Amino acid sequence: MPSHRYRDVYSRVDIPLATRDWPTARLTQAPLWVPVDLRDGNQALAEPMDPARKRRFFELMVAMGYKEIEVGYPSASQTDFDFVRLLAETDLAPSDVTIVVFTPARRDLIERTVESVRGIRNPVVIHMYTATAPVWRDVVLGQDRAGLTALILAGGRDVLRSAGDLDNVRFEFSPEVFTLTEPDFALEICDAMTGLWDATPDRPVILNLPATVEIATPNVYADQIEYMHRNLARRDGVILSVHPHNDRGTGVACAELAVLAGAQRVEGCLFGNGERTGNVDLVTLALNLHAQGVDPMIDFSDIDEIRRTVAHCNGIDIHARHPYAGDLVHTAFSGTHQDAIRKGLAEHRARAAAEGRAEADTEWRVPYLPIDPSDIGRSYDAVIRVNSQSGKGGIAYLLETAYGIELPRRLQIDLARHVQRRTEQTGREVTAADVWRIFAETYLQSTGPGPVELVNVDVAGRRTTITLRADGVETHCQRDDVGPVEALVAALAERDVAVEILSLHQTSVGTGSATEALTLIEYRDGARSRWAAGRHRSVLTATLDAVLSAAGRAEGGAS
Structure with missing residues (x-):
């Protein structure tokens, strides 16, 4: 493998964090959950959702109890724009559900985004993003740090100009590819945005720090989040959010450690749909909390209906081994x-x-x-x-x-x-x-007659009489002071059919009025023990049938 072509994260991002608190922190409550299935998840589908599937997915998330949902990228598609207008013009979204819309830092796209939410009665978050990492600055945007800062602040002013007067609107900023951005530059831009948008505890700004491409072990992401948590200006006016992807297969661990490091909010997708290997899986994260005795604040009491709906809307099946929700995760074969x-x-x-x-x-x-x-x-x-x-x-x-x-x-x-x-x-x-x-x-004894057939059992006082038939000839065996089982064993012995019973167990088949007795007999056959059973509505008949089954199997050498 040509591993020499790649650089480790430590040579690209130097995190100035000498001590850290996250290793000793504990998860004691659920973060704010924000499913991004209708935007980030949807744009990763080969066939994006039509309006009917979008609506069904949205209704599912509302029913599950999500209170903040990113619903689309209204400047990128008419379908997304129309869906946001549907929420604005109907009662589809309960009044306590916050609607999040996504936009790049470009004036015409910001204006189109604000147009989509105008008149909506719900709380709204306008989520603006721009890539900030060096490779993206050099290759994609053609900007140095100063130029990119100016571009982002211009976008932030456009957001204020278009929506700053709307009382129900708050703002969110994502420095895309945060994990590959120099920590001091990420901090500088985030502080500039919270200053521009006047972040306060009464009207907080969401700073979302995405692992747009997962590039390191989860402890590195935790260090990056803790560095920002400790050093952000206006920290009490900031909701610190994370948006992990799963390129290394550790998105869930990244999210959990990020919350330990100070994050208050997590963006992800149900069952982890998203670009490449997907966004962090909100189902796994929430049920991980549940398994530790922490209320996830989301209702997963009908996981199969959730799974069916998500699979239908995405057109992607949920793997049988998917944590908690897969067909086989509660199944043991071993x-x-x-x-x-x-x-x-x-x-x-x-x-x-x-x-x-x-x-x-x-x-x-x-x-x-x-x-x-x-x-x-x-x-x-x-x-x-x-x-x-x-x-x-x-x-x-x-x-x-x-x-x-x-x-x-x-x-x-x-x-x-x-x-x-x-x-x-x-x-x-x-x-x-x-x-x-x-x-x-x-x-169990076969339904046909065996070598010895029990014709009758008669119990009169202390005497039990057993009548057997073999080869068409009936014989009678009488025993005093013994029960029917012992009498039957003695009668069989007289016919040279020896049955040595080692143990006898009673159970039943079925429930309620349809219950039948099932007698299980362990008997000796030569040097080893074997088993036989009898089944009947009568416990006595079931037991005698089990003895006859043992007799027939011992005589026939059944394995």
Whole structure:
């Protein structure tokens, strides 16, 4: 790899920060969230949203509780301009939602942007940007530092001239490519803009410091943000905002460290859509807070509806492994994971009952699941799925959740062997119904008559009489002071069918009035133990059927 062609960030940006506070800071509350899906996300789509998709996306974000939404780049497209006018002329935007519009520092485009928001009743932010990094100054803009400062201030004056008299309008400035801009120059320009726009606590200016292209480890971005946080003039009149991109795959970490370093506001996209590798993912950021006990102030209780809407509007599917929201992120295939999750869920239910709390109000501490899937509208149905990598815990979990069957540990191990044999043969995942079929084929007595058929059981006082039929001949066996199971075992022994029962377990199949008894018998077959089962509405009949199943399998050498 020709790595010598690239320069590290330290040779390009020298951050004059001798000490730093962010490493010991803690995230204790949510920042101000600003989804930019309708502008930054939209301009990154191969097929930008039409008005219907834009409206649907906007309505989703309002329903989720976002109070500040960047809705478009009205000077760049008629569709964006018309959408802003729709918000101005209808009640689509609740009165407490701030509308943000985006413009470069050019007079005609600023005037077009202000025209789009004129008459709007909502609070409005006019967001002006200009690239400030050396390469952009040299290659794109053809300006030195002094020339670029003059250009930016001229744009700021145009914003004031066009919208300074509007009481519901505030201003935002982004030094684009902040992360590659000399810190002293970024500070100089930002202070000039807050001075020009008269930033005060009553009418604060938003200074947005974007990692337009992610170029360093997250600690570097945190240092850059803390440097600005400490040194900005009129700090109490500034809302310090960040806008991380994800070129290095660490956009979420950059945003979290930036908030630790003093940022109060985060711009990003739902599920991280955006140019190149995308903007920072607001869903992951918010749910990371939720998983640490901090209210994200946004409603993710129906993550699947959010995901469907975003995927439809963007025309981009959400990856199955996307944090929190992907189809498979709460799913365990590994046997050890499944066993731990199953035990954790059982312990959670028991602890909730012991504490007299609802499960939803009980502290969550289930292995491998950082949050309760039900918090975001997911059921437990997909938490454990079974393939060739799975173990006894997952298989037992499927039977328990789908059929109410609780298997003893040794039977879980035995059943897992049979299920794994099937999955390795097919290479496919198995469902709960598949596992039940394998269980029935392996342990339940066949529907046809076996070598020995139970004709009747008669209990009269202390005496139990067993009637068996084999090869068309009925025989009777009587035993005193024993139960039906022991009497049946004795009757089978008289027919030279030996069944040595090691343990007997009772469970059930189904719930409510449709429940059937399921008896599980561990019996000795030569030097090893095996399992058989019986199923019936009657517990006694289920148990006797299990004994006959064991007898037939022992005689036939079933594996």
